[in-house]
Amino acid sequence: MQQSVRLAPSILSADFAQLGAEVRAIDSAGADYIHVDVMDGHFVPNITIGSSVVKSLRGCSRKVFDVHLMISPVDLFISDFAAAGADIITVHPEAGPHLHRTVQLIKASGKKAGVALNPASPVSLVENLISDIDLVLVMSVNPGFGGQAFIPSSLDKIRALRKMIDASGRNIDLEVDGGIDANTARQAVEAGADVLVAGTASFKGGPGQYALNLKQLRG
Numbered sequence: 001m002q003q004s005v006r007l008a009p010s011i012l013s014a015d016f017a018q019l020g021a022e023v024r025a026i027d028s029a030g031a032d033y034i035h036v037d038v039m040d041g042h043f044v045p046n047i048t049i050g051s052s053v054v055k056s057l058r059g060c061s062r063k064v065f066d067v068h069l070m071i072s073p074v075d076l077f078i079s080d081f082a083a084a085g086a087d088i089i090t091v092h093p094e095a096g097p098h099l100h101r102t103v104q105l106i107k108a109s110g111k112k113a114g115v116a117l118n119p120a121s122p123v124s125l126v127e128n129l130i131s132d133i134d135l136v137l138v139m140s141v142n143p144g145f146g147g148q149a150f151i152p153s154s155l156d157k158i159r160a161l162r163k164m165i166d167a168s169g170r171n172i173d174l175e176v177d178g179g180i181d182a183n184t185a186r187q188a189v190e191a192g193a194d195v196l197v198a199g200t201a202s203f204k205g206g207p208g209q210y211a212l213n214l215k216q217l218r219g
Contacts, residue, residue, distance in 0.1 A: 075105055
């Protein structure tokens, strides 16, 4: 059963010179989750932040910290991000040799586990893990940079995952990330997504605009 729609603004699009204040502002504006994109310049062609920044931001919000690890090898860093304050840790199947083991590491750390599917990654990669995971993230752009255009074929992947999740009977977040604006947000929700990651659309216009930005994303 599809859950209520939640918004997870990506701090990748925030003002990094004012990151703590930005997290407080987007929290006050109505964010449900705080989405943290971690990139290593190896698994994806960009470098962002590490666990120490997550730890420093943890005191700025009580909202769910939704940490997306675009790093490889990923297993070495699970405990660091868990200790830093992540609530959900999402990994890519391609970021390590044994996805089930990685999910076990996340769960053993007391955190919720997510799996992210790149545009070329098939839905079947999570089929045998559906009883173990708490979130599936559909990447509707290729990971690595903000501001990319939504890939329309992502909607078919969302629909397929919606059926898989509903058949499991579990409350698993179906999250979509990439090119989300008021229009693509509506399309993604209609396809079955219930968590929307939005960077540019959330943080445009400065803090005084954030509440309106999130309202527009909710539709």
